[in-house]
Amino acid sequence: MNTRYGQLTYCSNIHPGEYWSDHFIHLKNNLPLVRKIVSPDAPMGIGLRLSNEASLELIKPEMIIEFQTWLETEGFYVFLINGFPYGSFHERIVKENVYHPDWATNERLEYTLRLFSILSQLLPKGMDGGVSTPPLSYQFFDTNDVDRKRRTENATKQIVDVLIHLVEIQIKTGQTLHLDIEPEPDGILGNVNLWVQWFLKLLLPAAISKVQSKWGVTKEKAEGMTKTHIRLCLDVCHSAVSFEDNQNIIRLLKENSIQVGRIQISSALKVNFPNEPKETMDVLVGFDEPTYLHQVVVKSLDQKIQSYPDLPEAIQAGGKPFEEWRIHFHVPVFLNSYGLLASTQRELIEILNLQKEFQITNALEIETYTWGVLPKELQIPVVESIIREFQWVESILEIGKKSKD
Incomplete structure (x- = not known):
């Protein structure tokens, strides 16, 4: 749905179904009910999650025509695709497997190019569209810096291959498509600062050289083409877990003219330990579930930072008085507390206010996917949950609208 501050949608990774036929059923059962409440008088955008298996089905001409017909009939359009999880994302143990295959593999490259082919066919005329993707790889896949560096270099070369493909699409169709690379704690690009360092020092030199060689453009033109098609995916849950300062993020991006392909509207779990923790x-033990990876970053009273690769390791270490924990657990954005626990809703509100001020991106994607693994007392029907997420985000955006009118 089009708002004053960008296209607002939600990511369909909330719905199960790794095969397209199964996922399509969930879309048909849920999306019209959501649109009836949040966008009854205008078409509604979809942030479409496609696994590799689903993409292999949907790329078939008869399947994509069927989907296009349904989109037009029901008043929907696709402008974002979530290409982070390649394989299963529900009902199985995902954990660090969400990074497999990573960007050092041909499988990740082929999957991503297929997603762009699908997006190019679905994207409404005049809109740009993005595919989100992992931060190259998971840092603990390698046990030493030499192997990690080699993996990063191989991944970067493949990202440049995607760039060339996207430029070719733009030349052929006029469409602007972008790869939205998503920093995540313990990824090789674990936060926005690391993402920017990689972009400037590794990706940009390689990309400029390849683009100039292929099209004979100036260095400035090649840099502009790279920044158009390779963008940051700003997941607010992830940046909050890493204790990143939102003002610094925006400053860093502006200083280096880096574009944001989308903001993923999400909250992390926050824990402040009292005298007796x-x-x-x-209570926190109730959030220790076996499906997803829940990285933990701890800030002590003296501002020292320590991290754990997953929640069980942090729980085993134990909480100390006056520590603050940030946990990679996508909790509902419309709640700021869960009894003794809290969320990073304040950090999310700050990003949304910065979006109103600076128009960081044109794509706002609600990304809460953990409904099924929340403690039972926090679970409500999925359609009701999605609608409440929309209404909360709209309430924050409307605050700015009223103050400026």
Whole structure:
């Protein structure tokens, strides 16, 4: 749906179904009910999650025509695709496997190019569209810096291949498509600062050389083409977990003219331990579920930072008085507390206010996908959950609208 501050949608990774036929059923059962409430008088955009298996089905001409017909009939359009999870994302143990295959592999490259082919066919005329993707790889796949550096270099070469493909699409069709690379704690690009360093020092030199060689353009033109098609995916849950300062993020991006392909509107779990942390820890244990990876970053009273690759390791280490934990657990954005626990909703509101001020991106994607693994008392029907997420985000955006009118 089109708002004053960008296209607002939600990511369909909330819905199960790794095969397109199964996922399509969930879209047909849920999306019209959501649109009826949040966008009854105008078409509604979709942030479409496609696994590799689903992309192999949907790329078939008869399947994509069927989907296009449904989109037009029901009043939907696709302008974003989530290409982070390649394989299963529900009902199985995902954990660090969400990074497999990573950007050092041909499988990741072929999958991503297929997603862009699908997006190019679905994208409404005059809109740009993006595919989100992992931060190259998971840093713990390698046990030493030499192997990690080699993996990063191989991944970067493949990202440049995607860039060339996207420029060719733009030349042929006029469409602007972009790869939205998503920093995540413990990824090789674990935060926005690391993402920017990689972009400037590794990607940009390689991309400029390849683009100039292929099209004979100036260095400035080649740099502009790279920045058009390779963008940051700003997941607010991830940046909050890493204790990143939102003002610094925007400053860093502006200083280096880096574009944001989308903001993923999300909240992390936040825990502040009191004098006696045991009761809080007992509540936190209820969030220790086996499906997803829940990285933990801890800030102590003296501002020192320590991280754990997953929640069980942090729980085993134990919470100390006055520590603050940020946990990679996509909790509902419309709630700021869960009894003794809290969320990073304040950090999310700050990003949304910066979006209103600077128009960081034209794509706002609600990305809460953990409904099924939340403690039972926090679970509500999925359609009701999605609608509440939309209404909360709209309430924050409307605050700015009223103050400026």
